[in-house]
Amino acid sequence: MCLIYNFGLMSTLDAPLHSLLKDKTPGSCPGLQLLPPSSARLENNSVLRQESRAAVALAELRVWLKLHHTPNIFLENMMIREAICSTAIETRTVPFEDVLEALTSQVSRPTATIKNVLQCLLAISHGNSIFAQRRTLELTDIFQIVAQLQGISIPQTASMPYDAQSPNIKLLLNLIGYFNEPAREISPLIKMAVQHYQFESIHPFYLENGRTGRVLNLLFLQQHQLLPLPALSVSEYVLQNKIEYYHLHQQVREQNEWTSWILFFLRGIETVVKKNSQRLLAIENLYQTTTSLCKTAGKSNYTKPLVDVIFKRPYCKIEHLQEFNIAQRKAAGKYLHTLVELGILGLKKVGKENIFVHRALIDLLS
Known part of the structure; x- marks a missing residue:
């Protein structure tokens, strides 16, 4: 939860x-x-x-x-x-x-x-x-x-x-x-x-x-x-x-x-x-599309555990990648910003926090 x-x-x-x-x-x-x-x-x-x-x-x-x-x-x-x-x-x-x-x-x-x-x-x-x-x-x-x-x-x-x-x-x-x-x-x-x-x-x-x-x-x-x-x-x-x-x-x-x-x-x-x-079914299709996009972009580090995290936490933070042992803080930030560049995530400021928003998933869940 x-x-x-x-x-x-x-x-x-x-x-x-x-x-x-x-x-x-x-x-x-x-x-x-x-x-x-x-x-x-x-x-x-x-x-x-x-x-x-x-x-x-x-x-x-x-x-x-x-x-x-x-x-x-x-x-x-x-x-x-x-x-x-x-x-x-x-x-x-x-x-x-x-x-x-x-x-x-x-x-x-x-x-x-x-x-x-x-x-x-x-x-x-x-x-x-x-x-x-x-x-x-x-x-x-x-x-x-x-x-x-x-x-x-x-x-x-x-x-x-x-x-x-x-x-x-x-x-x-x-x-x-x-x-x-x-x-x-x-x-x-x-x-x-x-x-x-x-x-x-x-x-x-x-x-x-x-x-x-x-x-x-x-x-x-x-x-x-x-x-x-x-x-x-x-x-x-x-x-x-x-x-x-x-x-x-x-x-x-x-x-x-x-x-x-x-x-x-x-x-x-x-x-x-x-x-x-x-x-x-729509979420499963999005999951497969997201995984394929990461592979097509040649991002070998963008493995299933990383994709799982951004589906588990549609509002994602660097700390979440650390929590799930995906990467340490610096590498985690780099991974998430690259997903923004690929158009998979969006970036939102809440106070001083960076929140990485999985908009396509949120639209399916809403």
Whole structure:
């Protein structure tokens, strides 16, 4: 994951961890039932047909990722995109490039919205680290994610005493059990739509319920091995169809109408997966073109590791080449300036820093 410099993003939580939780009944849907709902309400012919299309699209994306030279480069940048889109649902959107600048430059002064994006990126990254250690979600993990989204730093080892009879805790524990349970009788993609509805209906926290629920969507896909990293921007589809999203959520709550809600998520997954597959193919073509251009120019030192760095860091600095052991400072600067001369990178001044911008890649990622 990209290095995030400390811009005062995080403050320390002085109160107990459970102080983030509402202590009364579920926020948006009192009387909410425990999971699972009846499968008869969830599956019908239209849902199963759309689920098949979404599952095929995801399988094709996984194949593309295996064939791609640098799949994690693509996935990590998609995590940034998800953080931007998820935050935009709550506030407003910011350019992808502005976030890259904040991630790269030590002298950049990000806006409040960009800080929110960076906090979301930290929360997604934390979720990824959970599944690097274990394949299950725990109650404390959700609180950690909520805290990071609020810009609050808490110890990884923090414990959380709770009242198991509290309505919100009872519903959250039930949700976590449903989240972790292998999808045997029902498609995991349908389960994802159900667990998202349930979390947003519980609305358990004073702040950041929306973005927390969308981080859980990513982790659900990763937990059920549908993607290797939490890097599918379902929020991009929600952002483009926000009014319909809230309307369908209300329909489930008031009319128990699951079909339209599930179809919305399945279409969203299919749409963003296909878009990402096209984006991945375009990035692979750019990668091959860049490598060929370096070879054609007779730059024998411009090896795959160097090309990998400028794809991993579209906003690149001399320090990045040192970080990846490509070259020492003087040689690293020479390499990057030569890439500017070849038209592969552009040069941008941020304060006194030189930032080498991979414009063609940024255009594909934006």
